[in-house]
Amino acid sequence: MIENYFSADDILEFRIWMRYADRFVVISHMAPDGDAIGSSLAMCRYLKSHGKEAVVIVPDPAPDFLMWLPGADDIIVFGSAPDKAEKLVYKADVVCCLDFNVVKRIDNIASSFLYTKAKKIMIDHHPYPGATFDVTLSHPEASSTSELIFHLICALGDFSRIDREMAECIYTGMMTDTGAFTYNSNNASLFRVVSRLIDMGIDKDVIYRRVYSNYSEDRMRLQGYVLNEKMQVFPEMSTAIITLTQDELDRFHARKGDTEGFVNLPLQIKGISLSIFMREDRELGKIRLSFRSVGSVPCNILASDWFHGGGHVNASGAQYDGTLEEVIARFHEAMKAWKKSDSESIKQLFRKKQKR
Incomplete structure (x- = not known):
């Protein structure tokens, strides 16, 4: 049986709107x-299946390796228009806020x-949601927001409305947010969802190749340099x-998404047990930072306490105002407290709020 994350009150609230x-x-x-x-396109397609006017808006463009997804060509990039x-946004009756839980994450x-008078409904799987939303559907235990969209549609009694195109969007979101199911994915219910998506006609192998085997020669050379x-x-x-500095990225003609997975x-x-990627964004x-860890090493605490970021235990991010040199120095400042190389010492370090 597939797990249902949403309460009856959650479903009633969403159904009303x-x-x-x-x-x-x-x-x-x-x-x-x-x-x-993936979650945004799936939600948009679902709303349209009910005859609603629906559009996806993002602050900046998505990587090229996602632009094959059904409906991606209709995404409006705020920075461009x-x-x-x-x-x-001003004319909307409802704004669905997906895969973020604080306003600073939507930038422009x-x-x-x-300022819009629209009802604001947040659906997200990151911890510590903000208080800006009228309805908060927050479930950090989920693998991804895309998985939550699947559960929400099912809880609304609309499983039959999930077509192959919607299933492709949902699967892509689940796959990419778990590193192709290599972390935050040890959950039988998650794979029951995957099974249902395959039953709907998706080809998971083709989706994997479209996302992870679609690199340019420049990108492969950049990875070797890295x-x-x-x-x-x-x-x-x-x-x-x-x-990586911006000059180094330019040297390899890096495009948006080329550093994904580094x-x-x-x-x-x-x-x-812990990996940090720091790159200059001119x-x-x-400076954009990505954090990944394995096991019980909480990289989200490092991201939050030292770089004003946040996220999940094993996958987090941050943006830092300063130079790459300053970020590296701050990293070394954090590392000075480490006395041992085992993961338990790392956990203990990050559980102690550092004085700045």
């Missing part, structure tokens, strides 16, 4: 990943989002870091 609202806007976070795009996007959409020149390993701390590479090294004027 489904009945009386006509115009829906689905928004997700900046630097949208597979779960953000701010006037059009603002009008849609935030102003119109805060592993040979830019990865630093600290075995005494069970940690590795990768750093943070996972050091975790293939025996004894490495356009944003910040």
Whole structure:
């Protein structure tokens, strides 16, 4: 039996707005990943199946390897069409907020989002949701927001409305947010959902190749450069870091999404429990950080306490105002407290709030 995450009150609240609202806007976070795009497109397609006006808006473009998803061509990028996007947000009856739980994650959409009179419904799987939403459907125990969309549709009694295209979007979100089911996925219910999606006609092998085997030659050479020149390993701390400057990214003609997955590479090294990827984003004027860990090592606490980020125990992110050199120095500051190389010492370090 497939687990139902939602209470009767949750379903009643959503059902009311489904009945009386006509115009829906689905928004997700900046630097949208597979779960953000997959869940948003699935939700949009579901709303349209009920005859609703629905559109997906994101702050900036999705990576090329996600643009094959059904409906991706209709996504509105706020940064490219701010006037059009603002009008849609202001006119909406309901704004569905997917795969984020604090307003700062939607960047340039935030102003119109805060001022719209639309009902704001948040559906997300990250911990510690903010208080900006009218309805909060938060389930950090779920593998992904895409999985939550599947459960929500089923709880609304609309399983039959999930077609192959919607199933492809949901599966892509689940797959990418679990590293192709290599973390945050040891759950039998999750694979029962996957089984139902396969029954609907998706080809999981084709989806995997479209996402993970669709790189350019430049991207492959960038990965080789990263592993040979830019990865630093600290075995005494069970940690590795990768750093990239904007100039280095430009040298390899890096496109959006080309660095996806780099943070996972050091975790293939025996004894490495924590990996951090730091890259310069000249356009944003910040340093983007990705954190991954294995087992009970809580990389989200490191992201939160030292870099003002957050996320899940084994997968987190942050944006830091400063230079790459400053971020690296801050990393070393955190590492000074590590006395042993076992993961328990790492856990104890990150559980202690550091004084700045």
